[in-house]
Amino acid sequence: MTGTQGDLVQSWLNRISGLNQWRQSGQRAPNKPLLLLYALGRLHNYGNSRVVFESDEIYLKKMLEDFGPPRPHGHSPEYAFSRMNRDRIWRIDTPDGIPPVVDSRRALVEADAVGRLPDEDEELLVARPELFSQTVQKLLRGNWPDSMHSEICERVGLELESILAGDAGEAGMAADTAATGRQAEQKRDPDFRPQVLRAYEYQCAMCGWDARLSDSSVALEAAHIQWKAYQGPDDTRNGLCLCVLHHRLFDRGVLGISPDLRVVVSQDFNGRGMSAQLVIELANQQITPPQAPDQRPDEQYIVWHQEQVFKSPARVPH
Ligand SMILES: [Zn+2]
Incomplete structure (x- = not known):
């Protein structure tokens, strides 16, 4: 060069x-x-x-x-x-x-x-x-x-x-x-995913998906509530264990959670059949919390997601 x-x-x-x-x-x-x-x-x-x-x-x-x-x-x-x-x-x-x-x-x-x-x-x-x-x-x-x-x-x-x-x-x-400089690249903490999955006992906090391929979880992920791109830490209290579908919809702002750990669903989301079953019917349901109280999602991250990602207003459950 x-x-x-x-x-x-x-x-x-x-x-x-x-x-x-x-x-x-x-x-x-x-x-x-x-x-x-x-x-x-x-x-x-x-x-x-x-x-x-x-x-x-x-x-x-x-x-x-x-x-x-x-x-x-x-x-x-x-x-x-x-x-x-x-x-x-x-x-x-x-x-x-x-x-x-x-x-x-x-x-x-x-x-x-x-x-x-x-x-x-x-x-x-x-x-x-x-x-x-x-x-x-x-x-x-x-x-x-x-x-x-x-x-x-x-x-x-x-x-x-x-x-x-x-x-x-x-x-x-x-x-x-x-x-x-090096500060621009955020390093990933390799422990984040295993810690979050263990905290939630290897199941999606929203739908309970707990599938395994042989002895490994499959299509199950650790989502950051406040994005890493916006300084969300690799901390279990900033994590949620979600299946790939609910992770994708959570990052797109279709789904969110409230500080009392209920699922919120955007009014902008539409769908029938399976889409309704897998998403709309979750509205206002309690998520499956992590096994220890000190692993619960922290309110500051939930509020960031509500303000910066979730496509409000939320659906009113039937
Ligand atoms: Zn799920």
Whole structure:
């Protein structure tokens, strides 16, 4: 890697870390990372990262609804669209060359605004697939739990499997460490899963799933209540033992728990037959608590999940 290219890589990784590090007291702010993932998907599939505000707005809103925090009054993709320009992540082009003066939706529409990564960054990411993969992984891990990565990738036109396979080579990793320090990567505690499963006696706290393949639990997972991407600790009191289905729905905000350990189900969730049986009928049921009182989910994590993940309002049980 030449010195100049090394500088470009470092500059890119610094700007990406800046995006991930934007936090306000644990409040989720996935707008910019999601928009950037969308632009990266376009770069991957079309060879350029152009996002046309007016035509892509509906799609961006839908992604924010699905993968962003609850917003009763709807999401506004225009702010991230404008601010990524100021963060020097991308630039905004208009047909007449005059950038929109305000961040409003109307100004972006009237100006026919198009956002795209700077040429040198596009070229760099195309020339260095391992940097592309590393960028996507940083954005995913910095903002969402693993259970959501494949759906998010699919939505922006990327394949998680090939992203993971294209993991950073040595050069990329070295530049990354130099650029961001080690604090950005959260290490996983290998004891978290076994401790949570044992605490809940190897069954889903919501449905009782306790299946085994030979002598190992299967399709049973340890969920973080407050996401690791948002400093949720690897602590049993921040864990729930859930089957894969209920884990997925818990991370997507379909399901939550209340401080008195009852299941809450979002009014936005619909389904009949098995879907109703496996989800809607859980509303207001007591979860199976962990065996020891000091392993019970801590209220601060439950409140974080309620405010940042759960798609309120909750269904009123029949
Ligand atoms: Zn379950």
